[in-house]
Amino acid sequence: MSDSRTYKVAGVRGLNMVREWPNDQTRYVAILIHGYGEHMGRYEHVADRLVRHGAAVYGVDHVGHGKSEGDRALVVDFEDVVTDVHALEERARADHPGVPVVAIGHSMGGMIAARYAQRYGTGLTALVLSGPVIGRWDLVSTLLSFDEIPDMPLDPAMLSRDPSVGAAAAADPLVWQGPFKRATLEAFAEMLTTIAKGGTFGALPTLWLHGEDDQLVPPGPSRDGIDAVRGSDLTERIYSGGRHEVFNETNKEEVLDDVTSFLDRALTVRNP
Template structure:
């Protein structure tokens, strides 16, 4: 996605969230996603300072979709547009189940659920920066709290929003996210559901179609 946007003329910034990637902090521990949203805002402010006057579009995938949605609710007037890919909003049955358990199960994600291009799953499995262990309970609780807060905060108003999702997404099922989209949808929502696509739509077998959809949406919004 970043490469496609850079080729299209954009400057792209992507933070490693606290406890993720190369950032400091206990691995995959997030106690409050509001803090992560504040971190993303710091990155956006840096981008604005380095590219003054350039409109800002936020793109969030999966957990990033949760963060991006909450970001848009808090900082929407500063954004030109929002793109959500397989966002964890609305209802995620995995969270409901995990909250009932005394101990977080150590069951890794099946790489085959990421994309019909199986090399994507193989790269994921081999990536040393990917966490392959269990969820942390505070993170699961933070997911639930933020999903509830997003539903409570409601509509994104006039902010142009593109929602894309794989119809065969088994990690973040379509209908659970749809409930979240309906809770936040504003006056300008574009929906694209890709038949047969799995969770990583930017890395799917039809990724050129998906990437073109995003750049066309940005072009429309920015005129």
């Protein structure tokens, strides 16, 4: 695995933990954006593949996640998280001036990346959305209908057909195992509405990845959300039998091959 280093940076709502995978021969910068309740430490193998492909990789534990400050799994405004990611991009650009930047977001991170593309897409060379929460997520409206948010533990088997993935997540002390917080659900609902009204991605090359059997964030509602914001250059890969974490699926090498092939095309268009 590629070596990584961690350090704290100031975020909108406290200190955030950044994880960086350096590259002495950087062809592009990849900003990884993790999902709900998890942290950047779960992306070592993804970052390793990207480093071997020529990337310097950066990611931040969002507020309330991983080793960043804040109440656990509490996000009151996702616009603040987008702002934190942009500060990370500015740091990466200072480290690698003139190098193209791509954003890769999974699940909640896909939602954040979609909004990021609406706010800062002119500075991106490519966008990758993996199992994105976009369009409609029925889980949010269902949970918000309760006077008291029920504790509905995640079935680890929903993450991947590889049982070791769910077992590792369940045993990870930095992965949130508790119930959703109402303020976080309300922030999800607000951000989904904001994205739907926020305009398209224009000509930004976009890759949408999704597991066909994703029961946590079903591909159907996500497709509606993608269709509402897609620009003129969309590539989609729906993996037969795949569950929610396609980067951790039994065919993860195929998935990462698709990502690097897509990025090669996007980088070639930018630098023919």
